[in-house]
Amino acid sequence: MSEKIDKPAPGVKRQSAKAAAKSRKGRLVAARPPKIPYSADEIGEIFRRLAVQRPEPQSELEHTNSFTLLVAVVLSAQATDAGVNKATRALFAAADTPQAMAALGEDAIREHIKTIGLFRNKAKNVAALSQALLDRHGGAVPNDRAALEALPGVGRKTANVVLNVAFGEETLAVDTHIFRIGNRLHLAPGKTPDEVEENLLRVIPPPYRRHAHHWLILHGRYVCKARKPECGICVLAHLCKAEVKTTDVPAELEPLPPGPPPG
Structure with a gap:
């Protein structure tokens, strides 16, 4: 994940009339849905293929309960999942509940996570959010x-991940991978x-919203990469409208049964 540790700015700069936006429930919402070059059937097929490829996608952040998930996501801001996992294995062995983490204290937390970027501020936030939960x-x-979002170090993206993974809600956290795919x-x-979150939730068919977050992140991480997308192994190649696409031939995907999306 890629999320700033501090809270989002309370204000939003005024935009042009063409890019006008309004506030709804504390979030930025595009005034009009953008025009996209896909039909509803094409969008459904995109997510059907992602679903067949990864029927039960999982977060790559290691966790054992909703609390360790929350901590891992907070620590993942501007860090890689692999780097966070390396640090949290020992941390969670020492403290996997708010009580244990608060007792561990900021100094000890900092020692466990000092290999992660911005570890000082993150240690402060983990200690504070643990106490706040208590x-x-x-x-x-x-x-x-x-x-x-009222917890220290928790912003919209972190809340979306926790609500989705821990509680099964149809939320979508837009990290750098999803932001890139939505635009590319x-x-x-x-x-x-x-804006990307709002526009994705407008077009993703309801049966796919539960796992769309992970499908898009994993697709961006391993296939539609930032520098050079791996179009030759992409199951969406024949549907994709990206200018950087290098092939129209989709990768083999077995099985790929016809029919309605999962219910």
Whole structure:
């Protein structure tokens, strides 16, 4: 994941009339849906193929419960999942509950995660959010966006991941991979992560929204890479409208049964 540790800025700069936006429930929402070069059937086929490729996608951040998931996502801001996992194995062995983490303390947390970028501020946030969970929520991770975003170090993307992975909600956290795919494929163009999130949720068929977050992240991480997309192994090659596409021939994908999306 790629998310700033500090809270999102409370204000949004005024945009031109063409890019006008309005606020809804504390988030940026595009005034009009952008025009995209895909039909509803094509979009459905994109996500059907991603679903066949990875029927049960999982987060690559190692965790054992909703609390360790929350901590791992907070630590993943501007860091790789592999780097976070390397640091959290020992950290979570020492403390995998808010009580244990608060007792461990900021100094010890910092020692465990000093290989991760911005580790000092992250250690401070992990210690503070652990205490906040004890003080405000009885030690439980809340299934509520506002309550999550009120925790130290937790922004919209972190809340989206926790709500999706821990609680099964149809949320979509836009990291650098999803932001790139939304714009590169012209599937959900937007100038900000909030705009891409809003536009993706407009077009993703309901049966696919639960796992769309992971499908798109994994596709961006391993196939539609930033510098050089691997079009030769892409199952979406014949559907993709990206200018950088190098082939129209989709990779083999077995099985690929016809029929309705999963219910």
